[in-house]
Amino acid sequence: MADEWNPKILAIICNWCSYAGADLAGGARIQYPSDVRTIRVMCTGRIDMLFIMKAFANGADGVLVSGCHFGDCHYLAGNFKAAKRMFMVKNVLKNLGLEDKRFRMTFVSASEGAKWATVISDVVKTVNELGPSPIAEFKK
Amino acid sequence: MAEKEEARVGVFICHCGTNIAGSIDIMDAVEYAKTIPNVAYADQYQYMCSTPGQGKIVEAIKEHNLTGIVVAACSPRLHEPTFRVATKEGGLNPFRFEMANIREQNSWVHMHDKESATAKAKDAIKIAVAKAALLEDLIPKSVPVEHAALVVGAGVGGIQASLDLASAGIKTYLIEKWPTVGGRMSQLDKTFPTLDCSQCILTPKMVDVGRHPNIELMTYCEIEKVEGYIGNFDITIRKKARGVLSPDEATARGIVGGGCNGCGDCAEVCPVIKPNPFEMGMAPRKAIYIYHAQVMPLLYTVDFDACVKCGLCVDACGDKKAIDLEMEDEFITLKIGTAIIATGYNLMPIENKREWGYKQFDNVITGLEFERLICASGPTGGHLIRPSDGETPKSVGFILCAGSRDNTGNGKPYCSRFCCMYSLKHAHQIMEKIPGTKVYLFYMDIRSFGKMYEEFYYRIQSEGAKFIRGRVANVLEDPQTRNLYVRAEDTLLGRPVEVECDLVVLAAAVQPVDEEDVIRKHFGVSKSQDGWMLEAHPKLNPCGTTTAGVFLAGVCQGPKDIPDTVAQAEGAASAASIPIHIGQVELEPYFAQCMEELCAGCGMCIDLCPYQALALVDRSDGSGRKVMSVTEAKCKGCGTCGGFCPGGAIKMQHFTSPQIHAQIDAFLCGGEQ
Ligand code: FES
Numbered sequence A: 001m002a003d004e005w006n007p008k009i010l011a012i013i014c015n016w017c018s019y020a021g022a023d024l025a026g027g028a029r030i031q032y033p034s035d036v037r038t039i040r041v042m043c044t045g046r047i048d049m050l051f052i053m054k055a056f057a058n059g060a061d062g063v064l065v066s067g068c069h070f071g072d073c074h075y076l077a078g079n080f081k082a083a084k085r086m087f088m089v090k091n092v093l094k095n096l097g098l099e100d101k102r103f104r105m106t107f108v109s110a111s112e113g114a115k116w117a118t119v120i121s122d123v124v125k126t127v128n129e130l131g132p133s134p135i136a137e138f139k140k
Numbered sequence B: 001m002a003e004k005e006e007a008r009v010g011v012f013i014c015h016c017g018t019n020i021a022g023s024i025d026i027m028d029a030v031e032y033a034k035t036i037p038n039v040a041y042a043d044q045y046q047y048m049c050s051t052p053g054q055g056k057i058v059e060a061i062k063e064h065n066l067t068g069i070v071v072a073a074c075s076p077r078l079h080e081p082t083f084r085v086a087t088k089e090g091g092l093n094p095f096r097f098e099m100a101n102i103r104e105q106n107s108w109v110h111m112h113d114k115e116s117a118t119a120k121a122k123d124a125i126k127i128a129v130a131k132a133a134l135l136e137d138l139i140p141k142s143v144p145v146e147h148a149a150l151v152v153g154a155g156v157g158g159i160q161a162s163l164d165l166a167s168a169g170i171k172t173y174l175i176e177k178w179p180t181v182g183g184r185m186s187q188l189d190k191t192f193p194t195l196d197c198s199q200c201i202l203t204p205k206m207v208d209v210g211r212h213p214n215i216e217l218m219t220y221c222e223i224e225k226v227e228g229y230i231g232n233f234d235i236t237i238r239k240k241a242r243g244v245l246s247p248d249e250a251t252a253r254g255i256v257g258g259g260c261n262g263c264g265d266c267a268e269v270c271p272v273i274k275p276n277p278f279e280m281g282m283a284p285r286k287a288i289y290i291y292h293a294q295v296m297p298l299l300y301t302v303d304f305d306a307c308v309k310c311g312l313c314v315d316a317c318g319d320k321k322a323i324d325l326e327m328e329d330e331f332i333t334l335k336i337g338t339a340i341i342a343t344g345y346n347l348m349p350i351e352n353k354r355e356w357g358y359k360q361f362d363n364v365i366t367g368l369e370f371e372r373l374i375c376a377s378g379p380t381g382g383h384l385i386r387p388s389d390g391e392t393p394k395s396v397g398f399i400l401c402a403g404s405r406d407n408t409g410n411g412k413p414y415c416s417r418f419c420c421m422y423s424l425k426h427a428h429q430i431m432e433k434i435p436g437t438k439v440y441l442f443y444m445d446i447r448s449f450g451k452m453y454e455e456f457y458y459r460i461q462s463e464g465a466k467f468i469r470g471r472v473a474n475v476l477e478d479p480q481t482r483n484l485y486v487r488a489e490d491t492l493l494g495r496p497v498e499v500e501c502d503l504v505v506l507a508a509a510v511q512p513v514d515e516e517d518v519i520r521k522h523f524g525v526s527k528s529q530d531g532w533m534l535e536a537h538p539k540l541n542p543c544g545t546t547t548a549g550v551f552l553a554g555v556c557q558g559p560k561d562i563p564d565t566v567a568q569a570e571g572a573a574s575a576a577s578i579p580i581h582i583g584q585v586e587l588e589p590y591f592a593q594c595m596e597e598l599c600a601g602c603g604m605c606i607d608l609c610p611y612q613a614l615a616l617v618d619r620s621d622g623s624g625r626k627v628m629s630v631t632e633a634k635c636k637g638c639g640t641c642g643g644f645c646p647g648g649a650i651k652m653q654h655f656t657s658p659q660i661h662a663q664i665d666a667f668l669c670g671g672e673q
Helices: A018-027 A049-057 A078-096 A113-130 A134-139 B026-035 B051-064 B076-089 B103-107 B114-132 B156-167 B198-211 B247-252 B265-269 B312-320 B367-374 B419-433 B453-462 B516-523 B562-582 B604-608 B657-669
Strands: A009-014 A036-041 A062-067 A103-107 B009-014 B039-045 B068-073 B097-101 B141-144 B148-152 B171-176 B215-219 B221-229 B232-239 B273-275 B284-286 B330-336 B338-341 B345-347 B364-366 B395-402 B438-443 B466-469 B472-477 B484-490 B495-501 B503-508 B510-512 B550-552 B584-587 B592-594 B614-618 B626-630 B650-652
Touching: A009 A018, A009 A049, A009 A113, A009 B657, A018 A036, A018 A113, A018 B076, A018 B103, A036 A113, A036 B114, A036 B657, A049 A062, A049 A078, A049 B657, A062 A078, A062 A113, A078 A103, A103 A113, B009 B026, B009 B051, B009 B114, B026 B039, B026 B114, B039 B051, B051 B068, B051 B076, B068 B076, B068 B114, B076 B097, B097 B103, B097 B114, B103 B114, B114 B657, B148 B156, B148 B330, B148 B562, B156 B171, B156 B198, B156 B215, B156 B338, B156 B562, B171 B221, B198 B215, B221 B516, B232 B338, B265 B284, B265 B312, B338 B516, B338 B562, B364 B367, B367 B419, B367 B503, B395 B419, B395 B484, B395 B495, B419 B438, B419 B453, B419 B503, B438 B484, B466 B484, B484 B503, B550 B562, B562 B584, B592 B626, B604 B614
Parallel strands: A009 A036, A009 A062, A062 A103, B009 B039, B009 B068, B068 B097, B148 B171, B148 B338, B171 B215, B338 B550, B364 B503, B395 B438, B395 B503, B438 B466
Antiparallel strands: B141 B584, B221 B232, B232 B330, B273 B284, B345 B510, B472 B484, B484 B495, B592 B650, B614 B626
């Protein structure tokens, strides 16, 4: 299996900035790795910590949360509140013995198509370096 | 919704010509879709958004008794509304639709790897189906729209937008931070390529906004706070202390026949002298001032930062009692339905480009300073002089793209779009006013794209202006003569040139006004990479923004000349008037709902809500327990409460936790759960 492993990475991103930024990267045909699957929510504030824990429990090798820059959230401050929760997620992951680098929160605006591509490449690279999630291995 | 209805999802995959089909194996994806749990039907078509494409959805809903629709195509930000209509036509609630983005976020970004792109598309479809199977009927809420509009910024764009809205019968508040309307256009001498006098064509419009019964002009005002949503914005305006009462305000204070009539007696006696920003600091004004003779409204303003409160002006004003040196800022609240932002531009601080010597050498000026110097109502009465010694220049160099199209990090990467044309116009004005003056234009490319612009360019060439193609490396000054040496490489001749000029004019790049970020954030409008405000769609919705009911006009959205600004202003006015004329708007029904049986009444969500939409109330069953309740009209559906509720008691419609969990499971567990 090791030679055929493709990471399973989930991205939960906000409609107004990161999703739009990802669309922009597409319009500009900026190529990036194809390992990430996205779920769109209106704001990163919507993201329950359980979503992320669930993804890891289900064997995700990496999870990305991406929203608007601070001060630019379409709903004023959803991303601040999300960021606070995401710190907690990192702590929980660490306590569980999972590399917290598998989880990341980034801020990509609607005009940052190129940044979106960089973020994805970087996330994929990190997860590739870490290898398959131990939970995924265990589930097999 | 019926209890536990069996989900029957229809999947439609779009080729988008070769846009998608070029990188994704559509047939393979269709076959795969048929194997996904809950999928009752799967099909593909060349262009799903076309009439026959949408027809397929309508037919399939009826034929296969579908309960949810998935279209795998472009971004939902583009075509979700289109397919919702088709879903509705087929007889389903329009919110029983989910889109899988396999173009912007797949085929276009994985163009050379069909295998992985197809695998990703399959996952995207699987994730979308998982959500579609759980979608519920939603009814958008209709809210009434306030019959009033706000226009921010009273330059030519804001003026035009206000006049259009007001003429369409809408109460319009036009707010401006300067003490007068007119904006940048009122500073210009002539306009290209027709050489109309700028003031002459603008002042009638300025007067019109002052007179229009539907326009409430609010100069010397700033936006303090914006609350609400399309149809019902509550705007708080800071009316800066002007120190001067208008005749109406004077009457309101019981001063009969008083108030400022613009006589100017006050300014005559005022002992404080400051540079006049309208004249780009090249002429003085007093601490009590008007910018220029044609200001609208004709009211003096006290600059309280400069005023020494000597009271001489109060005495000079006499019985009119127009001056109140103790005046304080006031706050006014407005209720409006839609808003247009037209905040315009500033020149970039071109002194940052040290090589051209602005603010180091007196005889290096900007295009806007040139406008004032050549304008008959300007500080020199229209006699072009060079600042160092007041002499008439005999040779003038123009540096185009000064700071524009500049990727050094110290300039602006974009084209400022009107500098080529105004520099040509400046060249013409000099050659006309001071025959025999030598004019050199240092340019990268001349961008004369508009109607009659190219013809104007030819005209200036034939009038004798010298065009040197090359970016200016630096400007040096002869300390004795104060003449300037402009050094560039002539890229057409392939050799360095050095030209001696008496005066150098920089066509400085434009940038957003300093307040733009604040105003943008008040209205929840994003900004583009280059700093200008972001339109809803660059091609198909250049006036709209991502905030419903907020529109853009003029340079705040990106550099444009006067005709383009006016055109966009009219477009924005038309767009802004639509909801007002319809009288009501539908809000996306994404609001939060409290599931009372799960709510413990902890109240954690209340502080999280940015819109004060949540409150604790008595539970409806009379048990006396407190539960959360949502004011739907205030909720904008961000989900910040739902993302935190420890009891999972908050249901975010259309983004419910079961739906999102199902999406996660679909991706990671194959959707079997
Ligand atoms: S809308 Fe993007 S983070 Fe809130």
